[in-house]
Amino acid sequence: MTARTDRETKILDVAADMLVRHGYRRVTIDDVAGAAGIGKGTVYLHWKTREELFSAVFARAVRGAIADMVTALRADPAVALLHRFAAEFFLAILRRPLLYGMVIGDVQMWGKLVGSEAGYDGGRHNMVMASYVDVLAARGFVRTDLATPELTYAFQSVFEGFIYAERTVGSTGTRDERARLLSATVESAFSRPGTPDAALADEVAALLSGLV
Amino acid sequence: MTARTDRETKILDVAADMLVRHGYRRVTIDDVAGAAGIGKGTVYLHWKTREELFSAVFARAVRGAIADMVTALRADPAVALLHRFAAEFFLAILRRPLLYGMVIGDVQMWGKLVGSEAGYDGGRHNMVMASYVDVLAARGFVRTDLATPELTYAFQSVFEGFIYAERTVGSTGTRDERARLLSATVESAFSRPGTPDAALADEVAALLSGLV
DNA sequence: ACTTGACCAGATTTCGAACTTGGTCATACG
């Protein structure tokens, strides 16, 4: 049954590509099927509706970014620190045109899926971030004079501020430099010095994996 | 000729009110004139076009926010500190539905004026912020391990991140609490301890006044 | 000298016809 999975992957690849190139509105199921070299009906053997297909495209991009984060956490447990995490996540998002377009709220690219976020649960995202910050707080890796809900809110505001700033043309330096700037900002705003061990990194990775 | 100024104020009041209530698209010059108790042609004695009128409404809101900042700076020179400034400015914007709608990019409210920002020069805004941060840097009130352009970029990202976060429903606590949270974030991210004198506050006020 | 609203051109909205496309399913194929 791997042929079926292969075909699914192929369809998602094609759909993602067309989505980036032409935007949500302009991509039809026929286009996708044609570009994948299969009949339209076949697409519906995998997803019940057009929206489900494109949601799947989005979900895969999210899984990809999370996989990147998990990899980074395994490679270097220090990525579990809030400021390192911020920089890695920032880059993991900007690396993916689909996610970038979603975060920026590119209506052209995502149509009505923006905001509804295509079945991807924004509430869950917030909860995971809150748990993550909780974990860091318990280990003393973040400032303790702010309650974790406030800390989480502030962190997310800062993070999204830097993401949104990407859409501004007059950005300073390179993307990597901006990631470092975000890191420096988050570090002095929220982090406390310390060196996480692999166990903590695993815990954070597990939390993230709960986002799939 | 104060009657003329009074009438101008009246028109701007009415226009601002209708703008908040009905949004850019739905407000006609006839509506505004009617609500102001004058003829349509009279409106054109004050502004050459519809766009100029609404730009004037926006410009007045900006001047109001800046006036608030100048007042706050005079009342307490410590507002010149980046984190105090951030909190005051945050509140000055959110206090004004027109500015809030503009910052949030409320297309419903502002129509095509969003982005073009109605003659209000976003580039100038950036320059003023950069000058302000320069002044703080020269006095040692902000961290010195970051160049001022980077510092400015980071500060603006953080600030806008908090503003954008306002549109999220699940905000923590009250608006004032969020202003304090922003302040705490900016303080530990960028500020260095110190007490500005009235001269510095005046200098900053002068910079801001250059934004009119 | 100042104000006004009738007026007009151009923009916007409306509305139905023409076309497009998501989703189904009878048929073809292996």
Added chain:
DNA sequence: CGTATGACCAAGTTCGAAATCTGGTCAAGT
């Protein structure tokens, strides 16, 4: 017998012309 397909249909979208509205003017009124 199970899987894949594309012709088909209804729902949705686009298009265009007619109807309506509104920014801006200016001759007439105060």
